[in-house]
Amino acid sequence: MAAFNLTPSDPSTFILTGIPGLEAAHVWISIPFSMCYIVCLLGNFIVLFVVGKEQTLHKPMYQLLCMLALTDIGSSTSVVPKALWIFWFSMKAITVVGCLTQMFFLHAISTMHSAVLVAMAFDRYIAICDPLRYATILTNARIVMLGLIGLIRAVLFVLPLPLVLGRMPFCAKRTIPHTYCDHMAVVKMSCGDITFNRLYGLVLAFVVTGLDLMVVTLSYSLIIRAVLRIPSKKALQKAFNTCTAHITVILTSCIFSLFSSLTHRFGQSIAPHVHVILASLYFLIPPMLNPIIYGVKTKELREKVGKYTCRV
Incomplete structure (x- = not known):
């Protein structure tokens, strides 16, 4: 019975297999993984450095961009180093x-990343639909408050998952066919009643992400309506350009996030190695692309980054 009564205080372990069926290719797979991770860290730290150094970038939009960079660094770092250790x-x-x-x-x-995307959508909505009040509505203090609310929400919503799992018994076979400890992968290792975790995980996936996506969609529907009323083609193009980077970031994040959540629950027909690779890409591709997208699409940021890179 001791094998079934494992708690977080026990010296027991799980085994992360990496990518099932491709163990022989782990070293080769580690090359694109490590390259993406390096680009992710480099790009996001450059954003943090440039925004921190340049007083002209101490604006709500760039403060939110720094929050996005921090969540990108955090999400990739929570997964990739252990995966490379396995490879x-x-x-x-x-x-x-x-x-x-x-x-x-x-x-x-x-979850925090999702909240930052919502705050960025709100920022673009105010900038385009109510530009005269932008500076009074989105002050630095309010941006910090939005960040704290997003952080508190993330902790309160996610904390029940490990707390409940930590009290459950785990079966003798504790092999997780993955590169990281995803919630549903760990749930499948439990021999206890996992109804709460399954339902709560589903609620987080659909309610939190779904509500955030609804708010973003509503914001951009109002933005599009306001933009289409602009008579000047030049002003119209400028307004659209201010939103394209954020829309691109949202699409890349949502596609990988929803796929990862749904395939764990309903993707039994998907080959395990395909699922693990695509799920792992959620922590590699969006964090790597986000600073590149904003660097290319945001002229002011691009110029400031160029100012520092040209000195090197």
């Missing part, structure tokens, strides 16, 4: 505490 050294063991901690951080940061 390079076959060190697949992770303690129950470590697994639940990783699960908490990756889901909390993803």
Whole structure:
């Protein structure tokens, strides 16, 4: 019976297999993984450095961009180093505490990331639909408050998942066919009643992400309506250009996030290695692309980044 009564205080471990069926290719797979991770860290730290150094960028839009950069760094760092450890050294063991901690951080940061995207949509809505009051509505203090609300929401919503799982018994077979401790992957290792975790995880996936997506969609429907009323073609194009970066970031994030959540629950017909690779890409591709997208689409940021890179 001892094998079935494992709690976070026990010295027991889970085994993360990496990418099932492709163990022989782990070293080769690690090359694009590590390259994407390096680009992600480099791009996001450049954004944080440039915005921090340039007083002219101390505006709500760029403060939110810094929050996005921090969540991108956090989400990729919560997953990629352990995955590379598996690929390079076959060190697949992770303690129950470590697994639940990783699960908490990756889901909390993803929830925070969603809140930042909502705040950025609100920022664009005010900038285009009510530009004369932009400076009074979106002050620096209110941006900080939005960030704190998003952080508190993420912690409160995600914390029940590891707390409940930590009290459950785990079966003798504790092998997780993944590169990281995803919530549903850990749930499947439990021998207890997992009804709460299944339902609560589904609520988080659809209600939190769904509501955030609805708010973003509403914001952009109002933005589009306001933009289409602009008589000047030049002003119309400028207004659309201010939103394209954010829309692109939302699309890349939502596509990978929804696919990862749904395939764990309903993707039994998908090959395990395909699912693991695509699910892992959620923590690689969007964090890598986001600073590039904003660097290309935002002229002011692009010029400031060029100012520092040209000195090197």
